[in-house]
Amino acid sequence: xxxxxxxxxxxxxAPYVWGSYGLxxxxxxxxxWVPLRRHARLRSAILANGRRGSAAVAAPTHRIDDxxxx
Amino acid sequence: MxxxxxSAWWAVLRRDLLLSVRRLGELGNPVVFFAAVVSLFPLxxxxxxxxxxxxxxxxxxxxxxxxxxLSLEGLFRADFEDGSLEQLLLSPHPASVLVSAKILAHWLxxxxxxxxxxxxxxxxxxxxxxxxxxxxxxxxxxTPTLSLLGSVAVALTLGLPRGGLLISVLLLPLFAPVxxxxxGAVGSALLEMPVLPYFYMLGAELAxxxxxxxxxxxxxxxxxxxx
Amino acid sequence: MIAFFSRWASLPAFYRRSGRxxxxxxxxxxxxxxxxxxxxxxxxxxxxxxxxxYRILFVHVPSAWMAMxxxxxxxxxxxxxxxxxxxxxxxLARVSAPLGAAFTALALATxxxxxxxxxxxxxxxxxxxxxxxxxxxxxxxxxxxxxxIEDRRRAARAGAVLALVGVxxxxxxxxxxEWWNTLHQGATVSKFDNPSMTWDMLWPLLTxxxxxxxxxxxxxxxxxxxxxxxxxxxxxxxxxxxAR
Numbered sequence: 001x002x003x004x005x006x007x008x009x010x011x012x013x014a015p016y017v018w019g020s021y022g023l024x025x026x027x028x029x030x031x032x033w034v035p036l037r038r039h040a041r042l043r044s045a046i047l048a049n050g051r052r053g054s055a056a057v058a059a060p061t062h063r064i065d066d067x068x069x070x
Numbered sequence: 071m072x073x074x075x076x077s078a079w080w081a082v083l084r085r086d087l088l089l090s091v092r093r094l095g096e097l098g099n100p101v102v103f104f105a106a107v108v109s110l111f112p113l114x115x116x117x118x119x120x121x122x123x124x125x126x127x128x129x130x131x132x133x134x135x136x137x138x139x140l141s142l143e144g145l146f147r148a149d150f151e152d153g154s155l156e157q158l159l160l161s162p163h164p165a166s167v168l169v170s171a172k173i174l175a176h177w178l179x180x181x182x183x184x185x186x187x188x189x190x191x192x193x194x195x196x197x198x199x200x201x202x203x204x205x206x207x208x209x210x211x212x213t214p215t216l217s218l219l220g221s222v223a224v225a226l227t228l229g230l231p232r233g234g235l236l237i238s239v240l241l242l243p244l245f246a247p248v249x250x251x252x253x254g255a256v257g258s259a260l261l262e263m264p265v266l267p268y269f270y271m272l273g274a275e276l277a278x279x280x281x282x283x284x285x286x287x288x289x290x291x292x293x294x295x296x297x
Numbered sequence: 298m299i300a301f302f303s304r305w306a307s308l309p310a311f312y313r314r315s316g317r318x319x320x321x322x323x324x325x326x327x328x329x330x331x332x333x334x335x336x337x338x339x340x341x342x343x344x345x346x347x348x349x350x351y352r353i354l355f356v357h358v359p360s361a362w363m364a365m366x367x368x369x370x371x372x373x374x375x376x377x378x379x380x381x382x383x384x385x386x387x388x389l390a391r392v393s394a395p396l397g398a399a400f401t402a403l404a405l406a407t408x409x410x411x412x413x414x415x416x417x418x419x420x421x422x423x424x425x426x427x428x429x430x431x432x433x434x435x436x437x438x439x440x441x442x443x444x445x446i447e448d449r450r451r452a453a454r455a456g457a458v459l460a461l462v463g464v465x466x467x468x469x470x471x472x473x474x475e476w477w478n479t480l481h482q483g484a485t486v487s488k489f490d491n492p493s494m495t496w497d498m499l500w501p502l503l504t505x506x507x508x509x510x511x512x513x514x515x516x517x518x519x520x521x522x523x524x525x526x527x528x529x530x531x532x533x534x535x536x537x538x539x540a541r
């Protein structure tokens with residue numbers, strides 16, 4: 001077996017080891033991407049509101065999705 | 071007119087007890103629920119007497135825990151709706167002390183009836199007299215802790231829609247230690263091992279909860295009422 | 298001192314300052330995590346007992362540490378929100394909960410994967426796993442409470458009380474679960490039986506742990522910034538800040 005194949009086989013525990021690291025990667029990317037996107041959306045919503053003039057600013061803007069849903 | 075703290079505490083306790091005695095129907099609900107839950111288990115697990123004897127204490131504990139959970143919602147609700155809860159917080163006496171009277175009243179009208187029916191349920195589950203005794207002792211020390219911890223969650227969820235479900239979510243992890251020590255005591259007794267350590271732990275948790283929880287509950291009520 | 302603190306915790310100042318930190322934090326987290334992963338998967342030697350399966354440790358242990366740490370962080374923030382009414386602390390407590398829950402879920406999932414290999418079963422009622430599970434429920438309760446209360450101030454006060462009650466209970470829960478565990482199944486083979494870990498296993502672990510920590514800092518700041526924008530979106534400073 002080549003060294004690379006051996007590395008990916010993880011001594012026969014590939015599903016467990018790669019599963020763990022893959023899961024970590026997914027959780028890390030998700031928890032970085034979703035808040036970043038929310039922040040960008042909030043900024044553009046506020047910007048759009050601000051452009052419409054200060055009268056519109058006082059009125060409530062539309063509700064932006066709560067980040068607490070998982 | 072000045073009212074001493076002791077008589078204010080006593081008045082709150084007396085009032086809550088009177089109110090629940092006047093609604094006897096509601097008073098019986100947790101007990102009926104407790105009995106119903108416990109009798110569901112033999113239907114689910116089979117009527118094997120040895121099996122029931124070994125899992126019985128756990129069943130009784132889980133049943134008592136769920137019954138307490140369901141009874142909690144009413145702890146502050148009526149007072150919240152008619153505004154007397156706000157009066158309680160506005161009184162010159164420390165709210166935590168007065169709240170402790172309400173919690174005690176709750177335990178007296180829900181915890182004690184649960185305790186009283188336990189021997190009967192124990193018979194249904196074929197528990198030995200020793201297991202019965204230890205189970206009773208554990209519930210005696212454990213159910214006040216459940217009422218105390220529960221009061222925080224009720225205070226936090228006051229007036230929220232679907233508060234009942236939320237209360238359960240908040241409380242189940244906090245109830246875990248009581249369940250462990252309470253059911254563990256009976257398990258230990260069945261193995262003829264010492265029971266006292268478990269009772270000490272239950273007692274310690276009760277003492278801790280009795281001192282800390284009223285403060286937390288009072289703070290939670292203030293947070294919920296926005297004062 | 299208080300003046301310094303309140304200036305530091307003022308939301309506009311915090312918003313601007315954290316905006317400058319975040320890119321660096323992301324970069325540091327990514328670097329540490331990549332190095333730690335390489336160290337853990339490639340450079341660290343194979344364990345003579347568990348083979349390559351032990352490499353799950355480099356994810357599992359840091360996430361379990363973070364699960365605890367984030368709760369402590371949350372409780373600390375809650376305490377300062379409760380005592381001093383610091384708005385920033387309210388926000389930090391609120392936004393750290395989902396991250397803590399994510400770390401806890403990761404600890405549980407990797408623990409389960411590890412258990413699948415170690416004990417040939419996906420779940421064992423092992424003391425450590427069980428207390429992490431209860432910790433997970435504590436996080437979920439906090440998040441459910443936050444989601445149920447519309448008013449942010451009330452949510453913050455209620456969350457603070459809950460987090461403080463939770464933090465008092467965590468040692469009790471942990472201790473009771475350990476007790477319960479020894480009674481019911483004797484000592485399980487601990488995953489960390491060998492007390493001395495060699496340096497070439499230790500450094501990837503510590504690097505990963507540091508990476509998790511820095512990642513948490515970056516992620517929590519991003520969430521806090523969103524929360525600040527949302528709370529203060531009608532304020533002049535937010536509109537000016539965004540328009541810049």
